[in-house]
Amino acid sequence: MSVRMKSQIFNCLKFVRQEAKITQRDLAENVGVTRQTIIAMEKGSYIPSLDLALRIALIFKRPVEDIFNLDKGCPEQFV
Numbered sequence: 035m036s037v038r039m040k041s042q043i044f045n046c047l048k049f050v051r052q053e054a055k056i057t058q059r060d061l062a063e064n065v066g067v068t069r070q071t072i073i074a075m076e077k078g079s080y081i082p083s084l085d086l087a088l089r090i091a092l093i094f095k096r097p098v099e100d101i102f103n104l105d106k107g108c109p110e111q112f113v
Contacts, residue, residue, distance in 0.1 A: 042104070043078075043081055043102060043103070043104060044102070044103050044104070044105075044106065044107045044108060045075065045076070045078050045101070045102055046100065046101050046102075046107075046108035047072075047075050047076050047090065047101055047102070048076040049108055050094050050096065050100065050101050051072075051076075051094075054094055056093075058072040058073060058076075061090070061093065064093050065086060065089045065090055065093060066089070067086065082102070087101070087102050
């Protein structure tokens with residue numbers, strides 16, 4: 035299996051967060067970042083570290099690939 039060197043990272047954070055009815059502020063406090071960081075991630079202008087992506091996945095009790103992935107985009111229920 036080959037991995038493309040330059041990939042688009044699909045980010046479903048906003049959809050997952052809204053589905054869970056969690057505010058940006060609450061998510062930020064729970065994972066130890068600022069609300070501005072959450073906003074930047076949701077806009078796609080900030081790519082989280084692996085540590086932060088895993089902490090976010092734990093909050094939502096979902097695999098990290100449901101929120102951030104390289105090739106499958108957001109699940110249909112979010113689009």
